[in-house]
Amino acid sequence: MTPLIFVTGGVVSSLGKGIAAASLAAVLEARGLRVTMMKLDPYINVDPGTMSPFQHGEVYVTDDGAETDLDLGHYERYLRTRLSRKNSITTGRIYDNVIRKERRGDYLGGTVQVIPHITDEIKRCIVEATEGFDIGLVEIGGTVGDIESLPFLEAIRQIRTERGPEGAIFMHLTLVPWIAAAGELKTKPTQHSVKELRSIGIQPDILLCRSEQPLPDSERRKIALFTNVPERAVISAVDLDNIYKMPRRFHEEGLDAIVLDRLRINAGPADLSQWDEVVDASEHPVDTVNIAVVGKYVDHQDAYKSVAEALKHGGLRQRTRVKLKWLESSDIEQQGVDALKDVDGILVPGGFGDRGFEGKVLTAKFARETGMPYFGICYGMQAAVVDYARHVAGLSGANSTENDKASPHPVIGLITEWRTSSGEIERRNEESDLGGTMRLGLQEQRLKPGTLSREMYGRDVVAERHRHRYEFNNRYRTQLEDAGLTISAKSMDDLLVEMVELPRDAHPWFLACQAHPEFLSTPRDGHPLFVGFIRAARERKAQAGGRLLKEATA
Structure with missing residues (x-):
């Protein structure tokens, strides 16, 4: 034994x-x-x-x-x-x-x-x-x-x-x-x-x-x-x-x-x-970046333990110290986005429920409009999709059915709400147990060539762990893609949207995934998405520093 x-x-x-x-x-x-x-x-x-x-x-x-x-x-x-x-x-x-x-x-x-x-x-x-x-x-x-x-x-x-x-x-x-x-x-x-x-x-x-x-x-x-x-x-x-x-x-x-x-x-x-x-990299950094984590449970940071560690791991791979600024998404709703202006990158992690969701949507909108590096995870991806649907694709009232069952444009919903044999939307929220439609565990996804996601991973097929109930509504795929949103990864059966991003000519680094890549990050190896996100934050910081220097010497 x-x-x-x-x-x-x-x-x-x-x-x-x-x-x-x-x-x-x-x-x-x-x-x-x-x-x-x-x-x-x-x-x-x-x-x-x-x-x-x-x-x-x-x-x-x-x-x-x-x-x-x-x-x-x-x-x-x-x-x-x-x-x-x-x-x-x-x-x-x-x-x-x-x-x-x-x-x-x-x-x-x-x-x-x-x-x-x-x-x-x-x-x-x-x-x-x-x-x-x-x-x-x-x-x-x-x-x-x-x-x-x-x-x-x-x-x-x-x-x-x-x-x-x-x-x-x-x-x-x-x-x-x-x-x-x-x-x-x-x-x-x-x-x-x-x-x-x-x-x-x-x-x-x-x-x-x-x-x-x-x-x-x-x-x-x-x-x-x-x-x-x-x-x-x-x-x-x-x-x-x-x-x-x-x-x-x-x-x-x-x-x-x-x-x-x-x-x-x-x-x-x-x-x-x-x-x-690992210890040497953490104790002798060559750079520092400030990352805002906009979540629902920031007063209890153990709720985002793997996210915090994965961000630090992403910095270790390039000898960068990652300082985290924890922001409550409900505060963004009430006080606006000013607290986001002094950071080098923004991460919006997962969560459940409507409390603070609009703050996450505002955060995604701010990052999209200002060129701030944005990394959305699970609920952070859904917030980014809702923002894009409302403010770019012109779908007024777009939302997730988790928060608004009567939304005229349910761009996020349960599979049972948009995938039926008859092609009609069904409303089954009330019939679903909390864990009944949960997508859990390691699942493969195929990356679209030429995308940021494909560049970060360096391969065509990857596997990530999932934990969520709500999905990108396939009925809005074409409409959102026509409006400029890139769907950069889908499940192997092509049914489920796994990642979305903005084109590089529209934004330097804006990526969101439905899975939870933080669960596969380690201090010795890091994770490609977190490494790429921290690199983008470093580039954002360097550009801002160069701009300030240019203004000071003008």
């Missing part, structure tokens, strides 16, 4: 278990191992798909269309492994699976209990997600002591008992707070957190001690003594100014060597040169 590393967290939430686990996974991968990761979340929702971004943050989408926790985004940005729905499990999904089995009679009429039925299902899911790899990391969401995490903790305790210390180990991330008034690091919270774990039968093998200050040897020895963890395995996880430094830092602390020793795994030396290049 695949050796496992179970990652738990203690004292407080938001310590960074996901990034810490992904960083360790990156080092293990750099040593030539095939590594996978998994997230066990204690909430009862079956998946995050219908959860509010204000509560949960971003819904991350995998190739197979799973709507998952945002930590899977961290995993895929640090690893070469592509994850699937198997790698994100919630309490809700576990109970749903067990109830379905009970309804089918799989338990032969027996009493269904947390132990063994729930814990057995958790163990089955862990094995299914990690089999075939050299090593698997499994992160348990929440904080040790939370009542909802107990079934997961019991399941991993059982796995350790069944497999022994060479088949599964426990790594616990905890907080060692710095008390400024006393001028000391305090180890007591860590001691109590480990005590809580040990009370349910789990003895950590490794401690990652998160702190503002490096952990002195004296404190390391104290923690080791009171937690029964070898001093060598008490790792100082000091705060870093760059999360991509973490793989190198953990390697220097010997974390990967400890893991491999405990699991009796032989591996080659760690080649972290690509991570060193």
Whole structure:
């Protein structure tokens, strides 16, 4: 069976278990191992798909269309492994699976209990997600002591008992707070957190001690003594100014060597040169650009985590620091577009619902009319299409049926509203479940030769991940193309519009896509569209600087 590393967290939430686990996974991968990761979340929702971004943050989408926790985004940005729905499990999904089995009679009429039925299902899911790899990391969401995490903790305790210390180990991330008034690091919270774990039968093998200050040897020895963890395995996880430094830092602390020793795994030396290049590019930029992100949830920026990271990745590929200016689209509606005038590029990300949509439309209009580089993603593409329909094609009242079911020109709508055998528009919004018509997961699309999109990708067919319900209405394809809008990518069956753009002679860089390319961006590789967008922003900035210099010397 695949050796496992179970990652738990203690004292407080938001310590960074996901990034810490992904960083360790990156080092293990750099040593030539095939590594996978998994997230066990204690909430009862079956998946995050219908959860509010204000509560949960971003819904991350995998190739197979799973709507998952945002930590899977961290995993895929640090690893070469592509994850699937198997790698994100919630309490809700576990109970749903067990109830379905009970309804089918799989338990032969027996009493269904947390132990063994729930814990057995958790163990089955862990094995299914990690089999075939050299090593698997499994992160348990929440904080040790939370009542909802107990079934997961019991399941991993059982796995350790069944497999022994060479088949599964426990790594616990905890907080060692710095008390400024006393001028000391305090180890007591860590001691109590480990005590809580040990009370349910789990003895950590490794401690990652998160702190503002490096952990002195004296404190390391104290923690080791009171937690029964070898001093060598008490790792100082000091705060870093760059999360991509973490793989190198953990390697220097010997974390990967400890893991491999405990699991009796032989591996080659760690080649972290690509991570060193990422860090060097981020710390020694040759340029800086300011990008406005105009969204609906900017007060909770985790809702756009992958977008923010992908923008930074696009800058890394050309040693450019990307500074983000977060703007609420509803503020654009109320206050106008003045806040957009001091940036070098504009990105409008995805979203749902009518709140703030008109602000996105105004943003697309501003970028189109001023030559500002514009990158629309999902709802950002739909906003660009609505703007073009209203203000260029002359389709007064054009809108998405998501926001105006009575629009005289529904240029965006559900497929069921414009694709019927009789050719008549049907209104079926009320009949569609929220996820019933959702287009999810990796899908191929064909790019039109001679377009900006084709230039950015450098190939004719690409695949991107999707998460949306509403589509470009095919009934308006010809009308909008005749008005000058370029449809630069379509689905392989030619049915669905995937990308639109403005011709290069009309705008230097205006591109919008229905998919979510941010989900396939990594710090080591970037993504062609984000790299191209940041390059366009740099060119815009250089032109503006040249213009100002010319005016100053005139």
